[in-house]
Amino acid sequence: MVDRSRELAVRFAVSVALLTVAAAIPAQSSTSFASFQAWLGTSTVFLDGFESASSCPWSAVQPPDADTCSNGLEDGCETDIDCGGRSCGGCEDFENCLVDGDCQSAICSNGICAQCLKPANCPGADTDCAFRTCTALTCGTGYTPAGTETSAQTFGDCQVNVCDGSGEPGDVPDNSDIPDDGNQCTVESCSAGVPSFDFEPAGTPCAQNGGAMCDGNGNCV
Numbered sequence: 001m002v003d004r005s006r007e008l009a010v011r012f013a014v015s016v017a018l019l020t021v022a023a024a025i026p027a028q029s030s031t032s033f034a035s036f037q038a039w040l041g042t043s044t045v046f047l048d049g050f051e052s053a054s055s056c057p058w059s060a061v062q063p064p065d066a067d068t069c070s071n072g073l074e075d076g077c078e079t080d081i082d083c084g085g086r087s088c089g090g091c092e093d094f095e096n097c098l099v100d101g102d103c104q105s106a107i108c109s110n111g112i113c114a115q116c117l118k119p120a121n122c123p124g125a126d127t128d129c130a131f132r133t134c135t136a137l138t139c140g141t142g143y144t145p146a147g148t149e150t151s152a153q154t155f156g157d158c159q160v161n162v163c164d165g166s167g168e169p170g171d172v173p174d175n176s177d178i179p180d181d182g183n184q185c186t187v188e189s190c191s192a193g194v195p196s197f198d199f200e201p202a203g204t205p206c207a208q209n210g211g212a213m214c215d216g217n218g219n220c221v
Contacts, residue, residue, distance in 0.1 A: 094137075099174070115139045130167035143167050156180055158190035185214035 017090035067075040069088035077085035080095040084102035090111045091103050100106045105143035107121060114137035122132040122139035128150035133140040146165030147214040153161055159171040173193025180188055187198045191208050201207075202216030211220035 049104075109137060112137065127167075129163035129169050141167065156195075158193045158195050183218060183220075184208050185218045185220050 005177045017038075023120055028071075069082050072081065074081045076087065078088055079085055079097045079102045080091045083089055083091035083095060089104070090101070090106070091097055093103075093105060093113050093115050095103075095113050096111055097103050097108035097113045098111070100108045102108055104113055105113055105121075106129065107114045107117060109117060116134035116137060116139050117168070119126075119132040119134045119139075122134060124132060126132055129144045129148070131142050143165055144163040144167075146163060148163045150161045150163060150169045152169065156177060157159045158174060158177050158179065160174035160177060161169055161171050164170055175190040175193065176187050178190055179197075181197060184201045185204065187200055189196050189198070197218075199216055199218045200214040202214060204214040206212065206214050207221035208220040213221065215221045
């Protein structure tokens with residue numbers, strides 16, 4: 001790809017020089033000018049960066065015949081067989097390219113059409129339990145380790161929402177996620193992931209509803 005870029009740069013420099021020469025040919029030198037024009041018609045010097053290593057003459061500055069896009073050959077200004085260049089459709093992943101526009105993915109990396117250069121190039125969206133990856137120019141999916149807590153938690157339900165290791169979230173019992181009903185005369189707890197509420201013993205101090213102690217039935221009196 002480096003050699004190809006150097007080749008294009010050299011051709012561009014030569015093209016500028018030749019155009020300068022053409023402009024300097026006196027109008028009365030009709031024979032010389034006609035010969036110069038004829039040479040331009042078949043020259044591969046004037047290229048615009050979309051052509052393949054095959055012939056892409058000056059006349060191809062105008063889009064080549066679209067019939068070349070279905071003949072099973074890499075010709076015209078194609079970068080791979082029947083794709084790329086200025087007339088044919090984009091090339092598929094891992095086919096040859098010169099610029100992003102040669103690829104269906106719009107990503108050309110070191111002469112190869114790539115699915116991605118980074119995870120953000122890949123379709124979809126990341127979640128707490130699954131995320132996009134980009135490895136060797138190919139999109140993939142990674143999974144958060146099983147048991148990792150997600151951002152979707154309901155506090156006080158005796159459950160914890162975690163990843164299952166295969167990209168899906170789910171609730172599992174958590175007896176430390178104790179609920180709070182706001183009543184000073186009840187005792188909240190979790191048992192196998194199920195909330196339970198017991199009464200504080202009668203005489204337990206409280207300060208709610210104008211009361212001073214629990215009556216043993218969950219009331220502050």
